[in-house]
Amino acid sequence: GAGVSQSPSNKVTEKGKDVELRCDPISGHTALYWYRQSLGQGLEFLIYFQGNSAPDKSGLPSDRFSAERTGGSVSTLTIQRTQQEDSAVYLCASSLIGTGATEAFFGQGTRLTVV
Amino acid sequence: AQKITQTQPGMFVQEKEAVTLDCTYDTSDPSYGLFWYKQPSSGEMIFLIYQGSYDQQNATEGRYSLNFQKARKSANLVISASQLGDSAMYFCAMREGYAGGTSYGKLTFGQGTILTVHP
Numbered sequence: 001g002a003g004v005s006q007s008p009s010n011k012v013t014e015k016g017k018d019v020e021l022r023c024d025p026i027s028g029h030t031a032l033y034w035y036r037q038s039l040g041q042g043l044e045f046l047i048y049f050q051g052n053s054a055p056d057k058s059g060l061p062s063d064r065f066s067a068e069r070t071g072g073s074v075s076t077l078t079i080q081r082t083q084q085e086d087s088a089v090y091l092c093a094s095s096l097i098g099t100g101a102t103e104a105f106f107g108q109g110t111r112l113t114v115v
Numbered sequence: 116a117q118k119i120t121q122t123q124p125g126m127f128v129q130e131k132e133a134v135t136l137d138c139t140y141d142t143s144d145p146s147y148g149l150f151w152y153k154q155p156s157s158g159e160m161i162f163l164i165y166q167g168s169y170d171q172q173n174a175t176e177g178r179y180s181l182n183f184q185k186a187r188k189s190a191n192l193v194i195s196a197s198q199l200g201d202s203a204m205y206f207c208a209m210r211e212g213y214a215g216g217t218s219y220g221k222l223t224f225g226q227g228t229i230l231t232v233h234p
Contacts, residue, residue, distance in 0.1 A: 045221070048222070
């Protein structure tokens with residue numbers, strides 16, 4: 001695709017339910033990043049993929065959060081037993097390689113609301 | 116310890132004037148990259164400018180320039196001739212580049228600075 005695609009764009013879920021957020025990066029981009037942004041706040045790093053492996057998953061808030069990437073392309077962020085504090089915009093970004101002057105391109109985000 | 120620090124939660128500038136947004140960073144890697152992004156109220160993240168740790172010259176992109184002071188570990192964004200459309204949140208970010216480290220390629224953002232341009 002032309003850009004990073006995230007789905008769904010909005011998700012409302014009940015507390016305790018599981019949710020899956022999807023990120024489709026730009027074709028050929030080897031690096032993929034997940035961030036979380038609360039209203040008016042900065043970007044909280046969650047996890048980073050280089051290909052299918054995650055060299056750094058230190059930002060995942062708890063064991064309720066997991067992410068995978070398959071085929072060096074699509075990534076899924078899964079939140080189990082959602083809590084109200086999980087409500088935020090989840091942003092995905094990809095870049096051509098993990099270093100150098102290659103900027104990260106962002107998707108439009110998934111706005112998650114836990115009620 | 117914070118990797119990226121933006122000390123100005125909010126900044127105000129008059130239209131057509133220049134403004135500097137501060138960013139300091141912390142890394143022991145010799146190889147790294149510094150980025151600035153703009154996030155308008157629509158929420159999209161827009162890449163503005165990049166500076167590599169080995170770059171000798173300060174980066175410039177149109178009205179944007181990066182004041183890179185390596186010894187001070189600062190990478191301030193300068194916006195010249197501010198426009199009303201520059202009102203947005205601005206984020207400084209760093210990508211670490213040491214291939215032997217677990218943070219290789221990791222892109223970390225600061226907390227952002229909200230810039231308001233007054234007419």
